Amino acid sequence: MAVMTYREALNQALREEMRRDPDVFVMGEEVGLYEGAYKVTQGLLKEFGPKRIVDTPIAESGFTGVGIGAAMVGLRPVVEMMTFNFALLALDQIVNSAAKLNYMSGGQFNVPIVIRGPGGPAHQLAAQHSQSMEVYFYHVPGLKVVRPSTPMDAKGLLKSAIRDDNPVIFIESETLYNVKGEVPEDPDFLIPLGEAVVRREGTDVTVIAYMGMMYRAMEAAEELAKDGISVEIVDPRTLQPMDKDTIIGSVRKTHRAVVVEAGAGFAGMGSEIAAEITEDAFDDLDAPVERVTGAQAPMPYARNLERAKTPTKEKIMDAVRKVCYANGGR
């Protein structure tokens, strides 16, 4: 184990996979000479050369399409979105080509592409650059969607995503690039896609949260423990496919659930998880599943309004108290 940042863990994953498999290459805006807008591809051009670290024009639809074509003929492209909000420009390529070609070709083509980059709210990135983009992708059959919360997960899941024969949407976060954590240095260390993890064990309520929301939920759990409420935190890590067994198993134990997501709540991840819990663990529920979500509004630029739109530790604590029928909720 080595302690490194989330950014370094991603860099290490890319480096190891490119050393392991000559078919793996990286493509995107400023990934080469500039070494990545967030420095995830630092040092890669020097090691692997311009044939495998490809700087592209500002043309998401174009280079994503090139990546999909390369994947169809046997390469394993890792396409970087400078921020995932820009993937909207490539949505047709991702949804209509990457996600469907295996199906539409009757299995003749695989599309082993990874599209990665930061997404979700960060610090005052405003309406167009703060979106929780995963919701656009996990709805589409044929795509896998990963949201890694820790350096270890970032490395283990990115390596699994690169080795996966399906298109994988891999959304990081600007707010997590500097988070440090222990990361195994074994080049064969992998975290399988579709496995959730229990971040904190508890007995009274299951909080399902990922990325920055997971860290806020951990803070809320610390506070709530002082009031005698024992919170279990499940981080799904992969949103599609979803590890229902871990989530349902936890809810069967605690009998209550709160789902936290940074994006707007309507038809969001919270709705999906709440529905799954209701279908599979109805008789184990002692309270309706509560959602803590971003407000149904564009992200404001002003810091105070940004905070008002986004789930906070306090909002998570209130929701937990509500499902626990504990007094003092706002």
Added chain:
Amino acid sequence: MAITKVVMPKLSEAMESGKIIKWIKKEGERVQSGDILAEVETDKADVEMEAFGGGVLRKILVSAGDKAAVGSLIAVIADESEDINSVVGQAGGGAPAQTAAAPSAAKPAVADRPAAAPPQPKSEDHAARTPAPSRGPEAPTSPRVAEVVAQQPAATMAPARPSADGGRVKASPLARKIAAQSGVDLKLIQGSGPGGRIVRRDVEAAQSAPAAAATGPALRPAAQPTVTGPEFEDVPLTAMRSAIAKRMPLSKAPVPHFYVTSEVAMDRAWVLREELNALDGQPKVSVNDLIIRACALTLLQHPGVNASFQGDSIRVFHRVHMGIAVALEEGLITPVLRDAHAKSLAQIAVEARDLAERARQRKLRAQELSGATFSISNLGMFDVRDFSAIINPPEGAILAVGAVRRVPVVTEDGLGVGRRMAMTISCDHRVMDGAMGARYLQDVKKLLEEPLRLLV
């Protein structure tokens, strides 16, 4: 709005109505959250009722001596300026003070209680009539009182479920599942969740609160009717009698009882007890204390008897909480001696006596009346030879103990005189079988016949 509706609290699982013994606070008096408002007689004990909101006790709707159904409005607390007419008006129509008494018991009290439902004075009149303390800075403001109301535990204050929803019981899925497994009737539970929703904790509380216990015949001697007097009279049920009347069929009908009787030679136990009681500075030990100790120790070896039927499982208890039936004038009550298996004979003697005395004074706390895992009913003091008791659900068994009698016994030399005591265990056949009950009884008998074992 800062109106606190004071409702008859549900103070035990079986409680459906309560009687106001007396009001500690008077109309017009300022009260704070936590103040004692009144004393309430329930089926088990006399209990002090607290205020859950602050303000002025504006209206008392149920006078001392009268009964009110659980959840029905009995008083209103509000600031002087609040208009409480609508709240008081609602109380008039709905939730009549329902008593379990026969119709003849309905006293013509309504007539001589004109204060029961007079038109409510307007708030300014009221303020003039009952000069309440002025609103100083310490006086609760409306929002604060509202907060107090919002935060108080709903279990004690939630109004009875309105019949407007067609009698549908609102319960969480988990609460329903647990209730179905444990045989708890959701209709008898007051929900503590939002809108009166019954949640897990409510069902669990109901499970661990068995009502007044089980034994044989009523103890009250029948009145001798005179030839000239009325042919009969209908005696209103006391709260306790009504609880027993409701509770016992719930045991006898669904619980398949079987009975095993054994006779114990009590000669050595009798001698031991006399020796113990001759010691200075030691608590007096009764025969029943010896039996409690023997039963508790034996239950540890026979955990299958210290068990409760749970629908699709049998709950086997690792601790022995011994219910001890205590006869009262108007019925009986079963206080619980907790962790009896872990207590010495002297401790048992002291605690059992204390529980029995406070039971007779009706001074037991609610938690001393629930949670037994096994019970003993002893009618020996009535010179009863033997009898069978009714199991007190959710317990799995109860031991009925008769008197220690001097009887002729066959000895090696011929005929002699010995002390014998019969005991009959009633067992829930869903939990155990005859042989299990018999083996348990055999070991209780062995302990009592070799009573020194009770001291170690």
